[in-house]
Amino acid sequence: MNKLLLKLVNLLMPLLERTGVDTYQLYHILRIKLQMDDRRPSAMFSHRRKAAATPGKATSSWAVSLVTVFVGGFMGVTLLLFKGPMSGQTVYFSMFMVMMALTLITDFTTVLLDVRDQYILLPRPVSDRTLAISRILHISIYVFKLALLQGLAGIVIIGFVDGLLAVPLFIVQIIQITFLSIVLVNVVYLILMRTVSPERFKDVISYFQIGFSVVIFAAYYLLPRLIDVSDLARIELLHHTWSYFIPPVWIAALNEVLIHPNRATLITSLMAIIGVTAPLVGLWLVAKVLAPGFNKRLAVAATSDGNSTGPAPAHGAGKKPKFDLVGKMANLLAPNPVENAGFRITWKLAARVREFKLKVYPAFAYVPIYFVYFALNGKGSLADRFHKLQAGYYYIFLIYLSTFIVSSVLQNISFSEKFKPAWIYYALPVKQPGKILSGMYKAVVVLYYLPYCIILGGISIAIWGPKVINDIILAFFVGMIYGILMALFMVKGLPFSKPVLIKQSGGRIITSLLVMSFILVIGAGHYALIKFGFDMVIWILIIPAAIVFWIMLYYYKRQGWDSIELEEF
Structure with a gap:
Protein backbone atom coordinates (compact mmCIF):
# COMPACT_ATOMS: atom_id res chain seq x y z
CA MET A 1 0.00 0.00 0.00
CA LEU A 15 3.27 21.74 -7.23
CA LEU A 16 5.47 21.21 -4.17
CA GLU A 17 8.62 21.85 -6.19
CA ARG A 18 7.35 25.33 -7.06
CA THR A 19 7.09 26.12 -3.33
CA GLY A 20 10.79 25.41 -2.81
CA VAL A 21 10.54 21.82 -1.56
CA ASP A 22 13.29 19.40 -2.59
CA ASP A 37 5.87 2.83 10.57
CA ASP A 38 5.47 -0.71 9.25
CA ARG A 39 8.20 -1.95 11.58
CA ARG A 40 6.80 -0.20 14.63
CA PRO A 41 4.55 -2.55 16.64
CA SER A 42 0.97 -1.42 17.04
CA ALA A 43 -0.36 -0.63 20.49
CA MET A 44 -2.97 -3.38 20.22
CA PHE A 45 -0.15 -5.93 19.73
CA SER A 46 2.57 -4.39 21.87
CA HIS A 47 1.89 -6.60 24.88
CA ARG A 48 2.22 -9.65 22.64
CA ARG A 49 5.26 -8.50 20.76
CA LYS A 50 7.72 -11.34 20.33
CA ALA A 51 11.39 -10.87 19.85
CA ALA A 52 11.49 -13.73 17.40
CA ALA A 53 10.50 -11.29 14.67
CA THR A 54 13.00 -11.13 11.86
CA PRO A 55 14.86 -7.80 11.85
CA GLY A 56 14.34 -5.68 8.78
CA LYS A 57 10.89 -7.00 7.90
CA ALA A 58 7.50 -5.42 8.43
CA THR A 59 6.33 -7.97 10.96
CA SER A 60 3.18 -6.28 12.22
CA SER A 304 11.86 13.58 28.27
CA ASP A 305 12.93 10.26 29.76
CA GLY A 306 11.08 7.08 28.85
CA ASN A 307 10.00 6.02 32.30
CA SER A 308 7.72 7.30 35.00
CA THR A 309 9.62 8.98 37.74
CA GLY A 310 8.66 10.88 40.77
CA PRO A 311 10.48 13.81 42.31
CA ALA A 312 13.30 12.96 44.65
CA PRO A 313 12.18 13.35 48.23
CA ALA A 314 13.78 16.29 49.97
CA HIS A 315 14.67 15.60 53.57
CA GLY A 316 15.48 19.02 54.90
CA ALA A 317 16.28 19.97 58.44
CA GLY A 318 13.33 19.47 60.74
CA LYS A 319 11.32 17.56 58.12
CA LYS A 320 10.27 14.02 58.80
CA PRO A 321 10.98 11.57 55.97
CA LYS A 322 7.93 10.16 54.26
CA PHE A 323 6.69 6.75 55.29
CA ASP A 324 8.45 4.20 53.06
CA LEU A 325 5.91 1.41 52.56
CA VAL A 326 8.06 -0.42 50.02
CA GLY A 327 11.04 -0.33 52.35
CA LYS A 328 8.99 -1.62 55.28
CA MET A 329 7.63 -4.52 53.23
CA ALA A 330 11.07 -5.30 51.81
CA ASN A 331 12.60 -5.43 55.30
CA LEU A 332 9.78 -7.66 56.53
CA LEU A 333 9.56 -10.10 53.62
CA ALA A 334 13.18 -10.08 52.43
CA PRO A 335 15.51 -9.60 55.43
CA ASN A 336 18.58 -10.78 53.51
CA PRO A 337 20.37 -7.68 52.08
CA VAL A 338 20.71 -9.12 48.55
CA GLU A 339 17.14 -10.38 48.52
CA ASN A 340 16.01 -7.04 49.91
CA ALA A 341 17.73 -5.24 47.03
CA GLY A 342 16.07 -7.56 44.49
CA PHE A 343 12.67 -6.82 46.07
CA ARG A 344 13.16 -3.03 45.99
CA ILE A 345 14.58 -2.94 42.45
CA THR A 346 11.79 -5.09 41.05
CA TRP A 347 9.05 -3.16 42.83
CA LYS A 348 10.29 0.27 41.77
CA LEU A 349 11.09 -0.62 38.16
CA ALA A 350 7.88 -2.61 37.65
CA ALA A 351 5.92 0.43 38.84
CA ARG A 352 7.90 2.85 36.64
CA VAL A 353 8.94 1.18 33.38
CA ARG A 354 6.35 2.13 30.81
CA GLU A 355 7.08 -0.64 28.31
CA PHE A 356 6.67 -3.27 31.04
CA LYS A 357 3.30 -1.91 32.13
CA LEU A 358 2.14 -1.78 28.52
CA LYS A 359 2.81 -5.51 28.14
CA VAL A 360 1.58 -6.71 31.54
CA TYR A 361 -1.34 -4.52 32.59
CA PRO A 362 -3.77 -5.71 29.87
CA ALA A 363 -3.58 -9.20 31.40
CA PHE A 364 -5.40 -7.88 34.49
CA ALA A 365 -8.43 -7.15 32.31
CA TYR A 366 -8.16 -10.29 30.19
CA VAL A 367 -8.85 -12.57 33.17
CA PRO A 368 -12.37 -11.21 33.97
CA ILE A 369 -13.13 -10.94 30.25
CA TYR A 370 -12.26 -14.59 29.69
CA PHE A 371 -14.28 -15.53 32.76
CA VAL A 372 -17.38 -13.62 31.67
CA TYR A 373 -17.04 -15.03 28.15
CA PHE A 374 -17.03 -18.66 29.32
CA ALA A 375 -19.33 -18.26 32.33
CA LEU A 376 -22.13 -16.49 30.46
CA ASN A 377 -21.86 -18.75 27.43
CA GLY A 378 -25.25 -20.32 26.81
CA LYS A 379 -28.87 -19.62 25.99
CA GLY A 380 -31.41 -17.58 27.91
CA SER A 381 -31.46 -14.08 29.34
CA LEU A 382 -28.56 -12.55 31.24
CA ALA A 383 -30.46 -13.11 34.50
CA ASP A 384 -30.92 -16.81 33.74
CA ARG A 385 -27.26 -17.20 32.85
CA PHE A 386 -26.21 -15.41 36.04
CA HIS A 387 -28.37 -17.73 38.17
CA LYS A 388 -26.78 -20.69 36.41
CA LEU A 389 -23.37 -19.18 37.13
CA GLN A 390 -24.20 -18.72 40.81
CA ALA A 391 -25.43 -22.30 41.15
CA GLY A 392 -22.27 -23.80 39.63
CA TYR A 393 -18.61 -24.00 40.54
CA TYR A 394 -17.30 -21.40 38.09
CA TYR A 395 -15.34 -19.64 40.84
CA ILE A 396 -12.69 -22.38 40.57
CA PHE A 397 -12.14 -21.38 36.96
CA LEU A 398 -11.92 -17.70 37.96
CA ILE A 399 -9.44 -18.31 40.79
CA TYR A 400 -7.09 -20.50 38.76
CA LEU A 401 -7.38 -18.19 35.77
CA SER A 402 -5.68 -15.53 37.92
CA THR A 403 -2.40 -17.46 37.55
CA PHE A 404 -2.32 -15.90 34.09
CA ILE A 405 -1.23 -12.71 35.88
CA VAL A 406 1.81 -14.44 37.41
CA SER A 407 2.70 -15.95 34.05
CA SER A 408 2.39 -12.62 32.21
CA VAL A 409 4.51 -10.74 34.75
CA LEU A 410 7.27 -13.36 34.94
CA GLN A 411 7.52 -13.67 31.16
CA ASN A 412 8.33 -9.95 30.91
CA ILE A 413 10.12 -9.19 34.19
CA SER A 414 13.62 -9.93 32.85
CA PHE A 415 13.33 -7.82 29.71
CA SER A 416 13.85 -4.13 29.12
CA GLU A 417 14.65 -1.89 26.18
CA LYS A 418 17.04 -0.05 28.52
CA PHE A 419 18.91 -3.05 29.90
CA LYS A 420 22.41 -1.57 29.89
CA PRO A 421 22.35 -0.40 33.55
CA ALA A 422 21.97 -4.06 34.57
CA TRP A 423 25.79 -4.35 34.58
CA ILE A 424 25.57 -3.39 38.24
CA TYR A 425 24.24 -6.89 39.00
CA TYR A 426 27.43 -8.46 37.73
CA ALA A 427 29.77 -5.89 39.27
CA LEU A 428 28.63 -6.54 42.85
CA PRO A 429 30.08 -9.41 44.93
CA VAL A 430 26.91 -11.51 44.84
CA LYS A 431 27.61 -15.24 45.08
CA GLN A 432 24.01 -16.40 44.78
CA PRO A 433 21.93 -14.42 42.26
CA GLY A 434 19.02 -16.60 43.34
CA LYS A 435 18.60 -14.23 46.27
CA ILE A 436 17.96 -11.38 43.83
CA LEU A 437 15.48 -13.59 41.97
CA SER A 438 13.81 -14.56 45.24
CA GLY A 439 13.36 -10.89 46.11
CA MET A 440 12.05 -10.31 42.60
CA TYR A 441 9.47 -13.08 42.97
CA LYS A 442 8.28 -11.83 46.35
CA ALA A 443 7.87 -8.34 44.91
CA VAL A 444 5.85 -9.72 41.99
CA VAL A 445 3.56 -11.64 44.35
CA VAL A 446 3.01 -8.72 46.74
CA LEU A 447 2.69 -6.04 44.06
CA TYR A 448 0.52 -7.90 41.55
CA TYR A 449 -0.69 -11.38 42.43
CA LEU A 450 -1.78 -10.95 46.07
CA PRO A 451 -3.91 -7.79 45.51
CA TYR A 452 -5.47 -9.33 42.43
CA CYS A 453 -6.36 -12.53 44.29
CA ILE A 454 -7.87 -10.46 47.12
CA ILE A 455 -10.09 -8.62 44.63
CA LEU A 456 -11.14 -11.83 42.85
CA GLY A 457 -11.65 -13.50 46.23
CA GLY A 458 -13.93 -10.69 47.35
CA ILE A 459 -15.95 -11.00 44.14
CA SER A 460 -16.18 -14.78 44.56
CA ILE A 461 -17.35 -14.47 48.18
CA ALA A 462 -19.95 -11.87 47.16
CA ILE A 463 -21.38 -14.17 44.46
CA TRP A 464 -20.94 -17.66 45.93
CA GLY A 465 -20.74 -16.97 49.65
CA PRO A 466 -18.16 -17.66 52.41
CA LYS A 467 -17.99 -21.35 51.49
CA VAL A 468 -15.36 -20.53 48.84
CA ILE A 469 -12.78 -19.08 51.28
CA ASN A 470 -10.87 -22.37 51.62
CA ASP A 471 -10.83 -22.76 47.83
CA ILE A 472 -9.42 -19.25 47.43
CA ILE A 473 -6.62 -19.85 49.95
CA LEU A 474 -5.64 -23.21 48.44
CA ALA A 475 -5.72 -21.82 44.89
CA PHE A 476 -3.55 -18.88 46.01
CA PHE A 477 -0.79 -21.17 47.27
CA VAL A 478 -1.10 -23.40 44.20
CA GLY A 479 -0.75 -20.28 42.06
CA MET A 480 2.43 -19.28 43.89
CA ILE A 481 3.83 -22.81 43.39
CA TYR A 482 3.00 -22.48 39.71
CA GLY A 483 4.78 -19.13 39.69
CA ILE A 484 7.90 -20.68 41.25
CA LEU A 485 7.89 -23.37 38.55
CA MET A 486 7.55 -20.68 35.89
CA ALA A 487 10.40 -18.71 37.45
CA LEU A 488 12.65 -21.79 37.77
CA PHE A 489 12.28 -22.93 34.19
CA MET A 490 11.37 -19.75 32.31
CA VAL A 491 13.01 -16.78 34.07
CA LYS A 492 16.71 -17.06 33.32
CA GLY A 493 17.61 -13.42 33.76
CA LEU A 494 17.79 -10.89 36.56
CA PRO A 495 15.11 -8.17 36.77
CA PHE A 496 15.09 -5.89 33.69
CA SER A 497 18.53 -7.12 32.60
CA LYS A 498 17.92 -8.63 29.14
CA PRO A 499 17.23 -6.98 25.78
CA VAL A 500 13.74 -7.44 24.36
CA LEU A 501 14.87 -8.92 21.06
CA ILE A 502 15.74 -12.42 22.19
CA LYS A 503 14.45 -15.46 20.39
CA GLN A 504 12.68 -18.03 22.55
CA SER A 505 13.97 -21.53 21.95
CA GLY A 506 11.71 -24.45 21.11
CA GLY A 507 12.76 -26.25 24.30
CA ARG A 508 11.68 -23.25 26.37
CA ILE A 509 8.24 -23.30 24.72
CA ILE A 510 7.79 -27.01 25.47
CA THR A 511 8.80 -26.40 29.08
CA SER A 512 6.27 -23.59 29.30
CA LEU A 513 3.50 -25.91 28.06
CA LEU A 514 4.48 -28.58 30.60
CA VAL A 515 4.41 -26.05 33.43
CA MET A 516 1.00 -24.83 32.26
CA SER A 517 -0.29 -28.42 32.31
CA PHE A 518 0.52 -28.49 36.05
CA ILE A 519 -2.07 -25.82 36.83
CA LEU A 520 -4.65 -27.60 34.65
CA VAL A 521 -4.17 -30.91 36.49
CA ILE A 522 -4.27 -29.30 39.95
CA GLY A 523 -7.29 -27.22 39.01
CA ALA A 524 -9.14 -30.32 37.78
CA GLY A 525 -8.32 -32.13 41.03
CA HIS A 526 -9.52 -29.16 43.07
CA TYR A 527 -12.77 -29.08 41.11
CA ALA A 528 -13.30 -32.80 41.77
CA LEU A 529 -12.87 -32.27 45.52
CA ILE A 530 -15.53 -29.53 45.48
CA LYS A 531 -17.84 -31.55 43.27
CA PHE A 532 -17.86 -34.47 45.72
CA GLY A 533 -18.08 -32.26 48.81
CA PHE A 534 -14.61 -32.77 50.34
CA ASP A 535 -14.45 -29.28 51.92
CA MET A 536 -12.45 -30.46 54.93
CA VAL A 537 -9.84 -32.05 52.64
CA ILE A 538 -9.38 -28.67 50.95
CA TRP A 539 -8.76 -27.01 54.33
CA ILE A 540 -6.18 -29.70 55.16
CA LEU A 541 -4.41 -29.40 51.78
CA ILE A 542 -3.71 -25.71 52.41
CA ILE A 543 -0.97 -26.61 54.92
CA PRO A 544 1.09 -28.94 52.65
CA ALA A 545 0.61 -26.49 49.75
CA ALA A 546 2.11 -23.67 51.85
CA ILE A 547 4.99 -25.93 52.95
CA VAL A 548 5.74 -26.98 49.36
CA PHE A 549 5.78 -23.33 48.31
CA TRP A 550 8.29 -22.31 50.99
CA ILE A 551 10.54 -25.30 50.17
CA MET A 552 10.51 -24.40 46.48
CA LEU A 553 11.21 -20.75 47.29
CA TYR A 554 14.18 -21.83 49.42
CA TYR A 555 15.52 -23.89 46.53
CA TYR A 556 14.90 -21.02 44.11
CA LYS A 557 16.89 -18.71 46.38
CA ARG A 558 19.97 -20.97 46.20
CA GLN A 559 20.49 -20.66 42.43
CA GLY A 560 24.01 -19.83 41.27
CA TRP A 561 25.38 -17.91 38.33
CA ASP A 562 25.37 -21.07 36.21
CA SER A 563 21.55 -20.84 36.11
CA ILE A 564 21.54 -17.24 34.84
CA GLU A 565 21.74 -16.27 31.18
CA LEU A 566 24.41 -13.58 31.09
CA GLU A 567 24.24 -10.67 28.68
CA GLU A 568 27.01 -8.69 27.03
CA PHE A 569 27.12 -5.00 27.88
Missing part, protein backbone atom coordinates in the same frame (compact mmCIF):
# COMPACT_ATOMS: atom_id res chain seq x y z
CA ASN A 2 2.90 2.35 0.72
CA LYS A 3 4.01 2.22 -2.93
CA LEU A 4 0.53 3.23 -4.07
CA LEU A 5 0.40 6.08 -1.56
CA LEU A 6 3.83 7.31 -2.64
CA LYS A 7 2.68 7.29 -6.27
CA LEU A 8 -0.27 9.46 -5.27
CA VAL A 9 2.12 11.83 -3.50
CA ASN A 10 4.20 11.98 -6.70
CA LEU A 11 1.25 13.66 -8.39
CA LEU A 12 1.74 16.60 -6.01
CA MET A 13 5.49 16.85 -6.56
CA PRO A 14 5.41 19.47 -9.39
CA THR A 23 11.02 16.68 -4.02
CA TYR A 24 13.81 14.09 -4.27
CA GLN A 25 14.60 14.43 -0.57
CA LEU A 26 10.89 14.57 0.29
CA TYR A 27 10.15 11.31 -1.54
CA HIS A 28 12.91 9.37 0.21
CA ILE A 29 12.14 10.85 3.64
CA LEU A 30 8.51 9.77 3.27
CA ARG A 31 9.53 6.34 1.99
CA ILE A 32 11.73 5.70 5.02
CA LYS A 33 9.14 7.09 7.46
CA LEU A 34 6.45 4.78 6.07
CA GLN A 35 8.84 1.85 6.17
CA MET A 36 9.61 2.58 9.83
CA SER A 61 2.07 -4.11 9.28
CA TRP A 62 -0.12 -6.68 7.54
CA ALA A 63 -1.46 -8.03 10.84
CA VAL A 64 -2.48 -4.54 11.95
CA SER A 65 -4.04 -3.81 8.54
CA LEU A 66 -6.05 -7.04 8.61
CA VAL A 67 -7.25 -6.39 12.17
CA THR A 68 -8.22 -2.82 11.22
CA VAL A 69 -10.21 -4.11 8.23
CA PHE A 70 -11.81 -6.77 10.46
CA VAL A 71 -12.81 -4.16 13.04
CA GLY A 72 -14.18 -2.02 10.21
CA GLY A 73 -16.23 -5.00 9.04
CA PHE A 74 -17.55 -5.53 12.55
CA MET A 75 -18.65 -1.89 12.63
CA GLY A 76 -20.07 -2.12 9.12
CA VAL A 77 -22.53 -4.81 10.22
CA THR A 78 -24.42 -2.08 12.10
CA LEU A 79 -25.39 -0.59 8.72
CA LEU A 80 -27.40 -3.77 8.08
CA LEU A 81 -28.91 -4.26 11.54
CA PHE A 82 -31.00 -1.13 12.00
CA LYS A 83 -34.34 -0.65 10.31
CA GLY A 84 -33.68 3.09 10.04
CA PRO A 85 -30.61 3.90 7.86
CA MET A 86 -29.90 7.08 9.81
CA SER A 87 -29.81 5.18 13.11
CA GLY A 88 -27.48 2.59 11.60
CA GLN A 89 -25.13 5.24 10.23
CA THR A 90 -25.20 7.11 13.54
CA VAL A 91 -24.04 4.01 15.41
CA TYR A 92 -21.50 3.23 12.68
CA PHE A 93 -19.93 6.69 12.67
CA SER A 94 -19.94 6.77 16.48
CA MET A 95 -17.89 3.57 16.54
CA PHE A 96 -15.75 4.86 13.67
CA MET A 97 -14.99 8.10 15.50
CA VAL A 98 -14.14 6.36 18.78
CA MET A 99 -11.87 3.80 17.08
CA MET A 100 -10.18 6.46 14.95
CA ALA A 101 -9.55 8.72 17.95
CA LEU A 102 -8.26 5.89 20.15
CA THR A 103 -5.99 4.61 17.39
CA LEU A 104 -4.57 8.07 16.73
CA ILE A 105 -4.00 8.68 20.44
CA THR A 106 -2.40 5.30 21.09
CA ASP A 107 -0.47 4.45 17.94
CA PHE A 108 0.30 7.79 16.32
CA THR A 109 1.53 9.34 19.56
CA THR A 110 4.56 7.11 19.17
CA VAL A 111 5.13 8.61 15.73
CA LEU A 112 4.69 12.17 16.98
CA LEU A 113 7.04 11.69 19.92
CA ASP A 114 9.72 9.96 17.86
CA VAL A 115 12.24 12.69 17.08
CA ARG A 116 15.16 10.38 16.32
CA ASP A 117 14.91 11.18 12.62
CA GLN A 118 15.88 14.76 13.49
CA TYR A 119 19.32 13.57 14.58
CA ILE A 120 19.89 12.28 11.05
CA LEU A 121 18.16 14.98 9.02
CA LEU A 122 19.09 18.21 10.81
CA PRO A 123 22.90 17.96 10.27
CA ARG A 124 22.31 17.37 6.55
CA PRO A 125 21.41 19.87 3.84
CA VAL A 126 17.65 19.42 4.17
CA SER A 127 15.64 22.65 4.24
CA ASP A 128 13.12 23.45 6.96
CA ARG A 129 10.39 23.66 4.34
CA THR A 130 11.13 20.12 3.14
CA LEU A 131 11.12 18.82 6.72
CA ALA A 132 7.83 20.55 7.51
CA ILE A 133 6.11 19.27 4.36
CA SER A 134 7.42 15.75 4.99
CA ARG A 135 5.93 15.81 8.48
CA ILE A 136 2.56 17.09 7.25
CA LEU A 137 2.41 14.52 4.43
CA HIS A 138 3.49 11.73 6.79
CA ILE A 139 0.64 12.53 9.17
CA SER A 140 -1.82 12.87 6.26
CA ILE A 141 -0.80 9.52 4.75
CA TYR A 142 -1.07 7.79 8.11
CA VAL A 143 -4.56 9.15 8.78
CA PHE A 144 -5.72 8.48 5.20
CA LYS A 145 -4.50 4.88 5.33
CA LEU A 146 -6.16 4.30 8.70
CA ALA A 147 -9.47 5.81 7.54
CA LEU A 148 -9.41 3.79 4.31
CA LEU A 149 -8.76 0.46 6.05
CA GLN A 150 -11.31 1.14 8.77
CA GLY A 151 -13.99 2.34 6.36
CA LEU A 152 -13.43 -0.15 3.54
CA ALA A 153 -16.08 -2.62 4.71
CA GLY A 154 -18.59 0.18 5.31
CA ILE A 155 -18.06 1.50 1.77
CA VAL A 156 -18.83 -1.93 0.29
CA ILE A 157 -21.87 -2.49 2.54
CA ILE A 158 -23.37 0.96 1.87
CA GLY A 159 -23.17 0.18 -1.86
CA PHE A 160 -25.48 -2.78 -1.33
CA VAL A 161 -27.79 -0.99 1.11
CA ASP A 162 -28.29 2.39 -0.62
CA GLY A 163 -26.90 1.80 -4.10
CA LEU A 164 -23.74 2.90 -5.91
CA LEU A 165 -24.69 6.58 -5.78
CA ALA A 166 -24.35 6.48 -2.00
CA VAL A 167 -20.72 5.28 -2.16
CA PRO A 168 -19.09 8.67 -3.08
CA LEU A 169 -21.24 10.37 -0.45
CA PHE A 170 -20.23 7.77 2.13
CA ILE A 171 -16.56 8.43 1.35
CA VAL A 172 -17.21 12.15 1.97
CA GLN A 173 -18.86 11.22 5.27
CA ILE A 174 -15.80 9.16 6.25
CA ILE A 175 -13.59 12.17 5.51
CA GLN A 176 -15.86 14.36 7.66
CA ILE A 177 -15.80 11.99 10.64
CA THR A 178 -12.02 11.61 10.24
CA PHE A 179 -11.61 15.40 10.46
CA LEU A 180 -13.80 15.46 13.57
CA SER A 181 -11.66 12.68 15.07
CA ILE A 182 -8.51 14.72 14.39
CA VAL A 183 -10.08 17.71 16.13
CA LEU A 184 -11.00 15.52 19.11
CA VAL A 185 -7.47 14.10 19.32
CA ASN A 186 -5.94 17.58 19.18
CA VAL A 187 -8.22 18.73 21.99
CA VAL A 188 -7.17 15.71 24.08
CA TYR A 189 -3.49 16.43 23.38
CA LEU A 190 -3.88 20.10 24.27
CA ILE A 191 -5.69 19.37 27.54
CA LEU A 192 -3.10 16.77 28.54
CA MET A 193 -0.13 18.95 27.64
CA ARG A 194 -1.50 21.94 29.55
CA THR A 195 -2.56 20.02 32.65
CA VAL A 196 0.15 17.39 33.16
CA SER A 197 3.94 17.27 32.97
CA PRO A 198 5.70 15.73 29.96
CA GLU A 199 6.33 12.56 31.96
CA ARG A 200 2.72 12.30 33.06
CA PHE A 201 1.68 12.93 29.44
CA LYS A 202 3.54 9.81 28.36
CA ASP A 203 2.01 7.87 31.25
CA VAL A 204 -1.51 8.90 30.28
CA ILE A 205 -0.88 7.91 26.67
CA SER A 206 0.40 4.53 27.90
CA TYR A 207 -2.82 4.01 29.84
CA PHE A 208 -4.76 4.94 26.70
CA GLN A 209 -2.80 2.24 24.86
CA ILE A 210 -3.56 -0.32 27.57
CA GLY A 211 -7.22 0.63 27.60
CA PHE A 212 -7.39 0.47 23.81
CA SER A 213 -6.06 -3.09 23.67
CA VAL A 214 -8.50 -4.11 26.42
CA VAL A 215 -11.45 -2.48 24.60
CA ILE A 216 -10.61 -4.37 21.39
CA PHE A 217 -10.28 -7.65 23.30
CA ALA A 218 -13.49 -7.15 25.28
CA ALA A 219 -15.50 -6.07 22.24
CA TYR A 220 -14.43 -9.16 20.31
CA TYR A 221 -15.33 -11.62 23.09
CA LEU A 222 -18.19 -10.02 25.01
CA LEU A 223 -20.36 -7.94 22.68
CA PRO A 224 -21.74 -10.94 20.73
CA ARG A 225 -22.62 -12.59 24.07
CA LEU A 226 -24.20 -9.60 25.78
CA ILE A 227 -26.12 -7.90 22.95
CA ASP A 228 -29.37 -9.19 21.49
CA VAL A 229 -29.27 -8.27 17.81
CA SER A 230 -33.06 -8.27 17.44
CA ASP A 231 -33.44 -5.71 20.25
CA LEU A 232 -30.62 -3.61 18.81
CA ALA A 233 -32.34 -3.38 15.42
CA ARG A 234 -35.44 -1.81 16.96
CA ILE A 235 -33.59 1.05 18.65
CA GLU A 236 -34.51 4.52 17.33
CA LEU A 237 -31.87 6.98 18.53
CA LEU A 238 -33.47 9.95 16.82
CA HIS A 239 -36.55 9.79 19.02
CA HIS A 240 -34.40 11.27 21.79
CA THR A 241 -33.62 15.01 21.68
CA TRP A 242 -30.15 14.54 23.17
CA SER A 243 -29.09 12.61 20.06
CA TYR A 244 -29.17 15.83 18.00
CA PHE A 245 -26.05 17.04 19.82
CA ILE A 246 -23.95 13.98 18.90
CA PRO A 247 -21.54 14.69 15.98
CA PRO A 248 -22.07 11.28 14.28
CA VAL A 249 -25.78 12.17 13.94
CA TRP A 250 -24.79 15.26 11.94
CA ILE A 251 -22.66 13.13 9.61
CA ALA A 252 -25.43 10.53 9.16
CA ALA A 253 -27.95 13.28 8.38
CA LEU A 254 -26.15 14.06 5.11
CA ASN A 255 -27.08 10.62 3.76
CA GLU A 256 -30.68 11.08 4.89
CA VAL A 257 -30.97 14.43 3.07
CA LEU A 258 -29.30 13.48 -0.24
CA ILE A 259 -30.11 9.77 -0.62
CA HIS A 260 -33.49 9.61 1.17
CA PRO A 261 -34.92 13.15 0.69
CA ASN A 262 -38.50 11.95 1.18
CA ARG A 263 -37.69 11.16 4.83
CA ALA A 264 -35.69 14.33 5.49
CA THR A 265 -37.07 17.02 7.78
CA LEU A 266 -35.99 20.57 8.55
CA ILE A 267 -34.07 19.38 11.63
CA THR A 268 -32.34 16.69 9.55
CA SER A 269 -31.32 19.30 6.96
CA LEU A 270 -29.93 21.61 9.66
CA MET A 271 -27.93 18.74 11.16
CA ALA A 272 -26.55 17.88 7.70
CA ILE A 273 -25.37 21.49 7.28
CA ILE A 274 -23.73 21.36 10.71
CA GLY A 275 -22.11 18.05 9.70
CA VAL A 276 -20.51 19.72 6.67
CA THR A 277 -19.33 22.88 8.44
CA ALA A 278 -18.32 21.48 11.86
CA PRO A 279 -15.21 19.56 10.61
CA LEU A 280 -13.99 22.63 8.70
CA VAL A 281 -14.56 24.95 11.66
CA GLY A 282 -12.88 22.41 13.92
CA LEU A 283 -9.80 22.22 11.70
CA TRP A 284 -9.62 26.03 11.61
CA LEU A 285 -9.72 26.12 15.43
CA VAL A 286 -6.97 23.51 15.54
CA ALA A 287 -4.79 25.57 13.20
CA LYS A 288 -5.43 28.96 14.81
CA VAL A 289 -6.05 28.21 18.49
CA LEU A 290 -4.63 24.82 19.38
CA ALA A 291 -1.57 24.66 17.14
CA PRO A 292 0.43 27.59 18.62
CA GLY A 293 2.84 26.14 21.15
CA PHE A 294 1.82 22.58 20.31
CA ASN A 295 5.13 21.67 18.65
CA LYS A 296 7.08 23.18 21.55
CA ARG A 297 5.18 21.13 24.14
CA LEU A 298 5.47 18.05 21.94
CA ALA A 299 9.25 18.49 21.72
CA VAL A 300 9.50 18.72 25.51
CA ALA A 301 7.49 15.51 25.87
CA ALA A 302 9.52 13.76 23.19
CA THR A 303 12.89 14.58 24.75
